[in-house]
Amino acid sequence: MRPNFLMFIVDQLCADHLGCYGNTTVRTPNIDRLAERGWTSSNTYVATPICMPNRSSLMTGRMPSAHGVRHNGLPLGLEAVTFPELLREAGYATALIGKSHLQTMTDHAPLPDPRTPRRARDGARHYPGDYLQESVASWRGHEYPMSLPYYGFGHAEIGIEHGDDINGHYRQWLRGKCADAETWIGRSNALPSDYELAAVGQAWRTRVPEALHPSAWVAERTCDRLRAYARNDAPFFLYASFPDPHHPYTPPGRYWDMYRPEDMALPASYRSDTPPPHLAWLRRQRDAGRAHKTSMACFAATEREVREAIALNYGAISFIDANIGRVLQTLEECGLADNTIVIFTADHGEYGGDHQLLFKGSLHYRSLIRTPLIWAAPDARRVRENGLLSTIDIAPTILEAAGVEACNGMQGMSFLPSIQARPFQARDAVLIEEEGQRTYFGFDAPVRMRTLVHPRYRLSVYDGVEWGELYDRLDDPLECANLWDSAAHRGIRDALIQQLLRQAMAHPDTALSPLAVA
Template identity: 50%
Template sequence: MAHSRESGRPNFVLFVTDQHKADHLGCYGDRVVSTPRIDALARDGRVFDDFHVASPICQPNRASLMTGRLPSAHGVLSNGRELSLSQRTFVDMLREAGWRTALVGKSHLQNITDAPAAWPGPGEERLPLESVRAHPGAYGQEVWRRWNDDPAFELQLPYYGFEHVQLTIGHADEQHGHWRRWLRQQLPDADRLIGPDHALPTPDLALRASRQAWRTRLPEELHPTRWIADRCCDWIAQQAAQEQPFFIQCSFPDPHHPFTPPGRFWDLVRPGDVPLPDSFAADLHDAPPPVRALRQAAAAGQARKGGHGAFAASEQEIREALALNHGSIAFIDEAVGRVVATLERLGLADDTVLVFTADHGELLGDRGLMLKGGLHYRSLTRVPFIWRDTAGRREPGRTSELAQTIDIAPSVLDRAGLAPANGMQGCSLLPLVQGQAQLAREQLLVEEEGQRRDFGLRQRPRLRTLLTRRHRLTVYADEPWGELVDLRDDPLELRNLWHAPEAQPLKGELALQLAATMARAASTSPYPSASA
């Protein structure tokens, strides 16, 4: 056994999906998507109904997951900025305390391309020197071209605390890293099976023109999702005879766009069978300029649909995206089931904490839009979070308490019997997991920095959101507009009260709360020196 049940040192398996809305799981109310294995975890565990990200962008939120700190504290405020090796992750702490640690799948703690973090806009000068020196260590280890151009390239381990890493880099069927090397070992002509130029014909697919979806030639058994599950199962099997407890992060790059579920998962859900979001064609009151700009661009036939930024899509495009997204989620559900079955077969399930979450959400038809960026609707910030504890400590149920990605690190450490590091800003969720108490938290802070000018704005969007149990206030730097939404009376977030005369006292009150929350979010690490 990896450890004795009486030791109080459980194993952990952390499942992370990518760009996954909370309500796209059966246990969160979706009646179309097929997720029986994840739903089974929810039945045996604690489901969080109001769990949000620290930032609805991949790299910042993944760095927050690892550090228990907001982006403004750990420094990864946008994609394209690598997590400093000076940051202590909770996986570092588990490893130092005797846990075996592994990551299989997507990491994205360092850059995957060599593109700059941000493009200067008008009035923004890119100066030759940064005010902060790079912490010593190896960076750029996840840049996919390095892996593609040098078959011998490898990570320097341990990597942010992970002593074993099997990496995938990228999305859809075009991923790199260890998976691509493995694929080429299985098939010498493997590259002919991947990418939109080698895809199976889909002449009626509306998303094909923007390359946001294609029917991959990869069979299910060679797809990254299956590979991740199999490599996780292999590593867990190696730990079964060890005395040490283990932590493994099983990290899927799907259901992220472009949508390429393989084999039977492509046709599992038909576009005509998925309901559109209730806000798809709803009238919006005082919509913020980004939403108006996206809709106007689509009306003029100028929507930019081929990248990673939000765009207004047609009904057919959104139905296709939803159907294929559901296919990818069903494939992930099967993969989660393979990992859980391995734990059960090895007699480890009762001693293992299983956690399921995602790095951020997706618009997927919300307001007729797709993808993400520069907006803080709940479809982008709210993600699933399920905690199934060991057999003797399971307290099934649901909670509506506010919780956030930065809470994962202190929660895992608490369950491991370890104190959090000074400077971790999240709080342990164990009292909620065990059904013993409520949190004192009344609000959350969500941070985002854009990489480029979008929506016709004068500058890169830089926004902060205060999220309370009832309201959302979103402020954009140097802009006279923002968003104020009453989530109780307007759960679809259709009516922006920012300019409403009757809401001005409330806006002022929430603005003060936002300022106080940002002040509390200032980093407390390191401690002042003894001589200070």
């Protein structure tokens, strides 16, 4: 019998913010139980720490340089082959509930590359189709007729944007539940709060009740799909994608003050390092009162802001955990648990006060680039895999577990042998690509960088500057001592730069090679 798949993904979660990854403050009992009865990865890293590109890498098993989604605002081509599409072609029922973010969510048309002036014609051919299906403007006031299958999902109910101000199918569902729902949503309707993050629009105390919050909607609609699948014989892949715990933080009801800022400990790296130039620039901006705190980008935060962010982040995570518990209970009640592989992961991490930073940006600290990855299945061995893995490895692993052949051009490797206690060789290093949109850090152009995560070291190089970063992950797990200019580590630095180059050369796009048409 072919297995079913129930995959939970959350938006922007530091792996260290889960009990099963060693956190003793946050309460995540349902996720922790998944880890206790399944296989857990300690060292899974993103292909890029940016939302749309890494979600596209998850769906395709391909690096951003191969699938073309270099940064947010560039949609995944509708011609892209995704692993849900391959599952669907093999007879699986496929469904997406929640955040997709494979197309741009803003009211703007898909963006050109920020380094290239707009010309009369782009150098790439554009695949025909509707690239405004996740745009808020498309959904304003009505339900938008999505084109199905959507990147391989035969059924799709999407949530667009962040916080409690979510559009798409969620807003239609909420309006059906309550006629005056619009008076509950958003910062302008929030309950009073004295949080500093509330003053800059990065948190608000929502009026939306727990049962009607976007996280509860994802759980409810996922449970409904499970009940429908229980009445059919076809195997399924069900993708439950929570828009939280992404900022702005809006945990509802009792989850807003479940954790008090004054009780939250600052990360160990908050005061312990000599910052590299771009981090020093962010701190100077803060100390001069010029920190830009109202966007999606990272900034150097005060102690109070960090404690608030951690408390509210934990509240959102605990609420997600409670809703995951609802879904897992429904899986059991429907008699599907014994033949369903349950997966939990995140699209990328976040700083959470690490090195005085909040949110995410072009500094590849572990808190940002490492994601949780749990695989709970009846045949999964209950161990922790310490070898290096990448986001692009998830797609081929799911396909192998389903008995479906991966497509040509898929660059990830299956880690199913590790799960099933068969001979397995993890990666000798992970390549991380980043093509930024923003010009900041004192740079003259948008940040462009590559990182190599080695079993012992992390190396990051930046386009247009002479300096870089090198950290000994064994002796300096907090990544506080930059060894880039260390004479004693010059040989190691040069060897890692060469390995990074070889990793880049090992990830060419073969999707249009002669093998594809042989």
